[in-house]
Amino acid sequence: MHATEFDLYGVFVPATVAWMLAAFAVTAGVRTVLDRIGFYRIVWHRSLFNFALYILVLRAIVALVWHAPS
Incomplete structure (x- = not known):
C-alpha cells in the first residue's frame, strides 16, 4: 500500500506535496546546469521550458x- 499522506507533527500532509518539493529541488539543479552550459540560448521561452521541465x-x-515495490 502506498502512503497517500504523511503525519508531520500531527498535521496530515498529502504525499503530493513531498513529491512536488522533491521535483522542485531536482528541477532547480537541472536548471542551474542548463544555465551554466548555455542551453537557454536556444530556448524560445525560458519560463515555459522551465515549467515543462518541472x-x-x-x-x-x-x-x-x-x-516501486512495497
Whole structure:
C-alpha cells in the first residue's frame, strides 16, 4: 500500500506535496546546469521550458514512487 499522506507533527500532509518539493529541488539543479552550459540560448521561452521541465520531473518522481515495490 502506498502512503497517500504523511503525519508531520500531527498535521496530515498529502504525499503530493513531498513529491512536488522533491521535483522542485531536482528541477532547480537541472536548471542551474542548463544555465551554466548555455542551453537557454536556444530556448524560445525560458519560463515555459522551465515549467515543462518541472512537470516532466514531477511525473517521473510520481511514476517511480507509485510503481516501486512495497
